[in-house]
Amino acid sequence: MSIVVEGLTKRYGAKTVVDDLSFEILPGQVTGFLGPNGAGKSTTMRCMVELDRADSGTVRVEGSRYRSLQYPGRVVGTLLEARAVHPARTARGHLRMLAACGRITDTRVDEVMGMTGLSEAAGRRVGGFSLGMHQRLGLAAAILGEPTYLMLDEPTNGLDPEGIRWVRDFLKHQAAQGRGVFVSSHLLAELALFVDRLIVIGKGKLIAATTVAELTRQRPKDVYVCTPRGDELTGELRKRGAEVTPADAELRVTGMAVEAVGDLAALLGIPLHGLRAESGTLEDAFLEMTAEAQEYRSTFGDEAVPS
Amino acid sequence: MNKLIRAEWIKFSTLRSNTILLAVGVVLNVAVLVFGLVFFNRSLGPGDPVTDIDTRISAVTSPLEMLATVLGILAVMVTASEYKSKTVIPSFAAAPIRSEVIGAKGILVAMVSFTTAVVLAVVNLVAGAVTLDAQGFPLDLADDHLVQAVSGAVIYVTLAALFGFGLGVLLKSPVLSVILVVAIPNVVEPALAGFLPDWIERFLPFSAGGALAAPGGTDRLSAWEGGGVLGLWALVLIVVAILVFERRDLGNTD
Numbered sequence: 001m002s003i004v005v006e007g008l009t010k011r012y013g014a015k016t017v018v019d020d021l022s023f024e025i026l027p028g029q030v031t032g033f034l035g036p037n038g039a040g041k042s043t044t045m046r047c048m049v050e051l052d053r054a055d056s057g058t059v060r061v062e063g064s065r066y067r068s069l070q071y072p073g074r075v076v077g078t079l080l081e082a083r084a085v086h087p088a089r090t091a092r093g094h095l096r097m098l099a100a101c102g103r104i105t106d107t108r109v110d111e112v113m114g115m116t117g118l119s120e121a122a123g124r125r126v127g128g129f130s131l132g133m134h135q136r137l138g139l140a141a142a143i144l145g146e147p148t149y150l151m152l153d154e155p156t157n158g159l160d161p162e163g164i165r166w167v168r169d170f171l172k173h174q175a176a177q178g179r180g181v182f183v184s185s186h187l188l189a190e191l192a193l194f195v196d197r198l199i200v201i202g203k204g205k206l207i208a209a210t211t212v213a214e215l216t217r218q219r220p221k222d223v224y225v226c227t228p229r230g231d232e233l234t235g236e237l238r239k240r241g242a243e244v245t246p247a248d249a250e251l252r253v254t255g256m257a258v259e260a261v262g263d264l265a266a267l268l269g270i271p272l273h274g275l276r277a278e279s280g281t282l283e284d285a286f287l288e289m290t291a292e293a294q295e296y297r298s299t300f301g302d303e304a305v306p307s
Numbered sequence: 308m309n310k311l312i313r314a315e316w317i318k319f320s321t322l323r324s325n326t327i328l329l330a331v332g333v334v335l336n337v338a339v340l341v342f343g344l345v346f347f348n349r350s351l352g353p354g355d356p357v358t359d360i361d362t363r364i365s366a367v368t369s370p371l372e373m374l375a376t377v378l379g380i381l382a383v384m385v386t387a388s389e390y391k392s393k394t395v396i397p398s399f400a401a402a403p404i405r406s407e408v409i410g411a412k413g414i415l416v417a418m419v420s421f422t423t424a425v426v427l428a429v430v431n432l433v434a435g436a437v438t439l440d441a442q443g444f445p446l447d448l449a450d451d452h453l454v455q456a457v458s459g460a461v462i463y464v465t466l467a468a469l470f471g472f473g474l475g476v477l478l479k480s481p482v483l484s485v486i487l488v489v490a491i492p493n494v495v496e497p498a499l500a501g502f503l504p505d506w507i508e509r510f511l512p513f514s515a516g517g518a519l520a521a522p523g524g525t526d527r528l529s530a531w532e533g534g535g536v537l538g539l540w541a542l543v544l545i546v547v548a549i550l551v552f553e554r555r556d557l558g559n560t561d
Contacts, residue, residue: 046558
């Protein structure tokens with residue numbers, strides 16, 4: 001049993017926002033949904049629960065269409081937009097109106113408010129809530145029906161570090177209870193700490209469906225060398241096909257193993273003051289992967305946005 | 308379906324703006340009623356205002372026309388407030404079959420409008436009968452025209468609210484919907500009345516529907532024919548609105 005997305009395509013006018021996207025979400029796992037801003041993550045999620053009408057493709061939740069589920073909120077709990085609340089309604093009123101659709105009791109409404117730390121604010125109008133409280137209310141709504149899956153669109157966006165940590169712990173706790181969590185972010189660092197699998201998209205297309213470990217493993221390692229005879233070594237390395245760029249006081253060597261670099265220096269009698277191999281950060285991996293699919297690029301700082 | 312009507316009732320009753328709008332409708336009705344009854348003696352109209360039974364009946368039913376416009380606005384807000392606040396997103400994620408949700412909203416609008424109209428019709432009738440009797444112009448409660456006009460006015464209010472509801476679902480802009488709800492019966496139709504051929508005019512929704520609350524109907528249509536025309540307008544509007552709404556992207560609200 002799982003959620004299967006197959007060939008999902010969504011166009012707004014002439015622009016294809018989601019392009020033949022296929023992936024699977026398994027229960028009991030945390031699946032990160034990663035991509036730069038504008039990659040089509042939100043649109044994909046909205047199409048999955050049929051808020052936006054897909055142009056083609058299918059979504060099957062445990063074998064059936066989302067709209068055919070008798071109580072959708074008991075199978076897939078969603079938080080797509082934390083600000084989507086009526087400012088004049090109380091937190092409790094907001095949850096009660098959603099609970100009614102799934103025949104969920106007021107007792108459960110009070111329970112989820114307790115779990116998200118909103119009990120004190122239950123009778124307050126949502127209009128006065130901070131962004132953090134909006135996110136908590138959204139999470140409370142998502143878990144109302146004790147669903148098999150949670151689908152959350154950027155639940156930590158705009159939160160302060162404390163709020164981000166709270167949301168992460170909350171999601172970890174939900175996952176530990178066996179819930180399949182599907183959570184999007186444009187920041188890998190936010191997801192890397194607790195996801196089991198990663199679905200990476202760019203420009204609406206699937207770039208990778210992988211695990212964090214695999215993503216790290218696949219990355220070729222760079223070699224950093226520190227030597228007083230940098231120019232000489234650079235020339236020799238380049239002769240042998242390696243790519244060399246200066247990095248602070250060091251040289252970064254790409255395309256040659258660390259052992260080979262050390263052996264070469266010894267052969268040439270070039271003294272080395274430092275030699276190490278580094279696989280770069282996951283962030284680099286993600287940025288390289290999605291570089292092609294960046295919606296907007298800056299014209300400076302090619303470190304941050306490789307082209 | 309039951310669960311959806313319950314959800315709609317919670318949505319409706321947890322917003323104070325709805326209660327306020329209902330109260331405005333009640334106050335307007337009472338104001339028009341009092342004005343009509345106090346000045347009944349001195350009013351001048353077609354026929355003899357003193358002896359014409361139909362004029363006495365109108366004093367009871369005409370306040371409900373005010374209510375119809377206010378409830379039309381209220382009915383627009385039932386959908387428009389969800390758009391404006393983006394609660395369409397959690398709402399329709401929780402209940403993805405849109406026609407059912409719209410159906411539940413429509414039933415809620417009909418129930419709220421009908422109940423309010425019945426209560427106010429009774430209030431108007433009792434107040435009217437007592438006051439007019441004291442002035443020496445008794446109302447015969449078993450009069451055919453009275454029964455038709457009062458029950459017709461209740462149906463008129465309900466259908467007018469459903470018409471507004473259809474507009475609110477069809478159009479994304481609450482402002483436009485509210486303007487149309489107020490303007491169509493009060494500005495557009497009276498303005499058109501001058502130069503449209505008679506056979507077209509009789510099919511305009513509100514001038515036709517007005518026959519419901521007019522004692523004995525109008526010279527163009529009987530009460531039930533007029534009600535049929537307005538009802539058909541509301542029905543077609545709601546069906547078209549559902550068809551359009553079914554295909555709309557609800558999540559992409561920016």
